[in-house]
Amino acid sequence: MNMFLQLIPGINSQRKHLGFVWGPGDILVYETQHKAAGKQPVGPSCQDVQVVRKDEDIYSPILRKLFNESHHIFVGLQNIKDDLPSKNKKPQFVSISKNYRSIIRACMEELQQIAVSTRDPTLAAQYGNQVSILLAVELIWNLCEVLFIDAAPAGSLLLHLLDWVRLHKAEVDEKARDVLRCESPTRHQFFWDVVVSFVLQGRMEEARSMLAKQATLQPAAQGMFKRMDNLLAKMPIYNPGSTQTLPEFEMKWRQWHEECDACLQDNSFASSPHLETICKILLGDDDTLLEQKELLGTWYHYVVTRLLYTHPTVKPIDLHYYAQMCMDRFLDSRSPPEPLDSILLAAFEFDLHQVIKDCSIALNNWWFVAHLTDLLDHCKLLQSHNLHFGSNLREFLLLEYASGLFTHHSLWQLAVDYFDHCQGFGRTYLELLMERVPLDTERKALKVLRICEKRQMNEQVRSICKIMAMRALRNNRLGSALSWSIRAKDAAFATLISERFLQDYCSHGQFSDLDLIDNLGPAMLLSDRLTFLGKYREFHRLYGEKHFTEAAKLLLSLMTAKIAPQSFWMNLLTDALPLLEQKEVIFSVDQTHELMYCLEELTSGKTQSNPDRPMQEEDLETTKIELLRLALARNLAMAIVKEGTVEA
Amino acid sequence: MDSINAKYVSQKISKTRWRPVSSASLQQPEFFATGSWDNEENKVSLWTIGDHGVINMDDDFEGDPQLLCDIKHSGDVLDLQFLDSDRLVTASSSGAVTIYRHHPNSQTLSVAHQWDRAHHYPCDNAPCTGVVCNSPEVVSVGEDGRIILFRADQTGVLRIIENADSSTIHAVTFLRTAEVLTVNSIGQLKLWDLRQQSNEPAQILSLTGDRVPLHCLDRHPNQQHIVATGGQDGMLCIWDVRQGNMPFSLMEAHSAEMWEVHFHPSNPDHLFTCSEDGSLLHWETSSSSDTPSFLQGGRNTSMVSRSAIAPAGGNQSIISAWLSGDSGKGQLETTHMLPSQTLSVNSLDVLSQCLVCGTDGEAVYVSRQVPV
Structure with missing residues (x-):
């Protein structure tokens, strides 16, 4: 058991109680209102919620390079084909192991340089500490490489150990x-x-x-x-x-x-x-x-x-005997062995799981154990070991490491590839985490979306698009909102936004965002209301371009095919008025009949007057209907005359 | 394939730009600027690949980019352009447009001027997605659909086109003086004449029926009517803005968003693209005639597909001839410039024989021997 002690500034633990909530890589700590029996609360209470991070390493700018570079090697390792006979893969694994070690060394050297050049003694000590941890990590990794990955036989074994x-x-x-x-x-x-x-x-x-x-x-x-x-x-x-x-x-x-x-x-x-x-x-x-x-x-x-x-x-099998003996002789028997000593001894004993376990306890981040275990697993050295929780040791460690990365504001992108290569729970983790990535810009949203779409995470794709659409709507960017809901294929939301467009049209008498509505294309079919919006705008365009016959036909079909919501029919009929008043006849006899039928259908439902509506509006409505009826009747007469003339 | 060196910089790089060198001299570029994104504290940094100004400690890493200076940048750096050799302009996710000045004597960067919240919603900030400079004029675009014209020497704003676009404008470039081109998230290319008082575009070009967002664009350096754009589906489009409103040719380039496209400034038979799929492509037309083969397709839109999506090994060239009309004349060759990698290449810049690009893998790659 290891224990970490961290003093929280501003909180007097003698007098106050602390509450806490676990996060993925950190703990939120706050002062509670709890009053101990018989004691009066003393002193002002601390209002802050503090974040206590266990894993400070991912915030070190130099160690970040280690995470980024090793991600690259990790992905390369996962892509080694399984179908190769394992004998041929050994040199590849050894070279991958060497690559991992070389980035540890590069990182170590950089840290060393900085530790020497820095003037701040506490910072220098911190760097020095990190260097010594990396040194130990590289030492252990190298021994594991010799003993497990390269698995040299008697004779060569000693040569490798000498190196x-x-x-x-x-x-x-x-x-x-x-x-x-x-x-x-x-x-x-x-x-x-x-x-x-x-x-x-x-x-x-x-x-x-x-x-x-x-x-x-x-x-x-x-x-x-x-x-x-x-x-x-x-x-x-x-x-x-x-x-x-x-x-x-x-x-x-x-x-x-x-x-x-x-x-x-x-x-x-x-x-x-x-x-x-x-x-x-x-x-x-x-x-x-x-x-x-x-x-x-x-x-x-x-x-x-x-x-x-x-x-x-x-022989490899005899190593542990010599190792134990030499360690006992070399070390002062009174002082217990350091963690590093027991880890190395466990390696000499070929006890892989003990090595991994001890490293997990001794080291303060998951980087080392996750990558080493993954490599050993690829070498088929860990097959027999299944955990009673999670799926297996490799996956458990990778998930821990990747979850830690995901808490980082920038490194979260690396974690995605790690989750991808966790067969059991990787996807579940990823699904839960992707939804929680803060989306500050559309650029970031697009990147997050790409990750989700690539993995067919439809639920998350919908949710991200919805967030973006809602944000655009809140900022009154109807065009963007519509684009997002089209991308998510979110019919309900597209309907909602189409309604907003139509409302805007009714109140301003003109469409906004024509560049978008004119270019809906097949996306128009996403929702009925959107189809109507697109078609209705098409009617206006035709009308504007003086293609009256096509415009009239389209207008009528919007009602007869029930594309237009009935609440909007009065607007459509009003739009028909100027067409009816044209000098030449545009609506044929049949079309006029259909228009009349539509008008009747609309008005028959509303015989009782709505008491909530002001009289003035009621009057306006009635006048409109009267006007329409008159226009329709006149048009019908003209159409009959015209069609009769043509036939004759 | 020449070597391309990676430098890990502990921040995701959203933009990389070479500092311009005077066109008269045959100088190689030496300095470049980078902008970061998604960090707790983002930065604009200036780097050198020569050994001027800093002592090169390791002889082995000759040519490894060395940090000259950096400065905090509030918000993600969404775009970065050099205004002249001493000043650069950034577009921020906070909506601000900022001009930074580099002081070569003290090797520092400072804010020369900032238009805070240049792009905004009624009650929120709107990210500024792109800027373009034609000194002293600066044009910015944003998620709020605005186009704003500034002058570097004036604190005020020269002109705002409100609601220039109903969707997000992703990028902007100058076509000619006072004429800019924008691309938006519904696949349209719009031409704006800033001398006109109207708030309507002079021309809209788009792929009919296709609403694939466009993310980047670049203008041919010599033939100003030729424009290349890159879209969300990784498709490269070549447009002739003089004729019609359809793209001239379409090429499958990447398997995800194309973030940037650049013609080589002095040798425009070469084109470079980078993408979210983690690849950086070098396109080369080898044409016998004077017209680049981008334009040999005739008026009909053609689609050329590379034989396969980015091969894992990289560094291979894939040759594909134009399928359209008189394809015999021109040939298009694409080369992967980066070793296989999985994280997005967000930005690239090419000048003379030097290329620099930045990735989400927190690395900057520099190549000093681009075969052009």
């Missing part, structure tokens, strides 16, 4: 540079430290070249140095690429080992304690190795060095 130690114990190189830079390197206080360190890391060539410098200064000891040089040069190194078999190598190695032993026995190096120490190291003498604690630095360096000089062909 691992060399990479993470790079102080030697720095020291060596210092020594070589000085005027007389051999008299430098760290000369022998460097030589011994090289030997401890199995860097024979470098150790030899350092020793050669010493040898030239001591012509008397020439033979002794020659002998050491010989031993170092002859040490067999396993070469996985060669035809040499493992037993053959072991035999050669044993011969070399005996040669070293012989040198020690015949006191070849008795006159130089340094060379004698090196010889004892070559023999893997435990006490001598432990004397080099300072130079080894860590117990895992000790493990690898010891294996190098005692069991160079160690």
Whole structure:
């Protein structure tokens, strides 16, 4: 169990009670009104709601680069085809693992630079802390890469472990540079430290070249140095690429080992304690190795060095035995091992789940465990493990990581791809979260919509369009509102907006947003009211362009085909008036009859006068009807005459 | 394919623009500006790809963009244009249009002038979606459907066309002096003559029956009647504004919104587009005649489809000939310029042999050897 303690400024926890609400990556904390029995509330209460974030890392500008770059690698990994035989995939997985590590390193280097250059000591400490966390993360990842992903067999295993130690114990190189830079390197206080360190890391060539410098200064000891040089040069190194078999190598190695032993026995190096120490190291003498604690630095360096000089062909399965033993010997038995030690030990024990579990507890964000677990899962190393909650370990960790990202105002876009690759619950998470993305601009709304549309999240698409349509409507942007509801195929809302357009027309006598209404196209069919709006505008256009016959036909069909709502018929009939009053006959006999029928249908329903309506309006209505009836009758007469004439 | 370097900048980049270089000299551009979006605190930043002004610490990263200076920007940067070599204009999601001045001596940016809430609703801010400069004139457009004309040297507003569009205007560009083109969210291209007092467009061009929103446009640098637009469906349209109101040709370019399209300013046979689908395309017409093959299709609208949507590996060229009329003469070649990536490429700019683009993956990519 880990516990985090965070003081909330402005709240006196002695006197006040705190309430809180969980968020996805943070907690909202507020002061409650609760009064403890017998106590009077003291002091002014704090009105603020405070946000307590657990995961500060995603707000670090440098770590953001880590998240962005690793997202890219993650997506690449998911796209590796499943149908390849797993043997062929191993090199790919190893290279992906190396890519992940290289971005950790890049990030670490940048943090280090900033930590050095910053003047603020607390900030510098914070950066330093992040660097050490990343260092540990990279160390663990590298070991996992060697043991699990690359899964090197006996022989090669040690070579990989040596590389691992060399990479993470790079102080030697720095020291060596210092020594070589000085005027007389051999008299430098760290000369022998460097030589011994090289030997401890199995860097024979470098150790030899350092020793050669010493040898030239001591012509008397020439033979002794020659002998050491010989031993170092002859040490067999396993070469996985060669035809040499493992037993053959072991035999050669044993011969070399005996040669070293012989040198020690015949006191070849008795006159130089340094060379004698090196010889004892070559023999893997435990006490001598432990004397080099300072130079080894860590117990895992000790493990690898010891294996190098005692069991160079160690099998993966035996690793844990040596690791445990070396750790016990190396570490002070009184102090308990640090989390990093137990994580590495668990890795040596090939206990993947323990590694992941311990990392999850020890580290303050999910980035590392989520990505490592995902990679291991792709290597088919986690199949047997199912959780009793959620679907599996990989998915559980990815979901945690992605949910954390989603709380970030900018990184939420990265999270989408992670959710995509969570078979079990990814989509559900994404659906719930997408609806909650704040939409400040249409540009952002379009991006969110694209994400939803790509994944056929119809419910969310509708809801986003509706939000945008409502916002446009509130700002009196009818055109935009209509566009959004057309995009969402939201018929009800399109009807509502069409009504608004018609109302505006009735009150102002002209249409607004003609550029939109004239270009509805097939979108017009979304709702009846929208169709009517489009057609009604078409009538006005035809009328304006003096295509009276087509206009008349369209107007009539709007009523007879019941496209127009009955409430609007009076307006349509009024629009017919000027057509009826034209010099030439536009409505035929049949059409006039139909118009009359429409008028009757409209008026028959309203015989009783509405008491709520003012008398004046009632009068106006009646006059209008009278006028219409008159016009219709006159038109009918003219049409009969005209049609009769044509036929005759 | 030449190398294109990524620089992670810890902010989603909405716009990238090269600082103009004088056309007389054969200078390569050295400075570019970026604008961010969706951050808690957005910024306008100025970068250099040369080693002037800053000490280059790593020799290995020669040419890696180095930050010169930045300044807070209230709201998302929705558009960014250089007014001249020292001043740049931004469009903000808060509705403001701001002119920033770069002081080369102190390497700082400062606000030279701001038209706060230039775009707005009766009781809310309306995002300003685009600006275009023709020094000293600046034209801005917004979600509120307004077109506003400013002069950089005057604090007032020169002209407002209220309700120029019933839907959102996504982008604006100058066609000629006093003539601007806008694209909107219902797929229309409108031509405005700012000398006319009427609030109606001089011309409306659109794909009939098609209401696919248009997001970007650019004018051919030499032949001003040729205009390229990009839409929500990733389609690239070439228009001839002199003739008719239909696009000249249509090309399937991207699988999602095309955010920007740019003709190469000095070699307009080359065209560049970027998209929400995470790709950046380089289009090249190889025509023997003087007319670019964008215009060899005849009057009929043609549709050319690339053989496949962006290949995962990128870096491959896909050749497709025009299918229409006399297609034999011209050939169109498209090249992916970015390695495969999934997050949107929001903006690009190309000048001379240099190209810069910015992504939602919080990276800026710079290429200094664009084959033009």
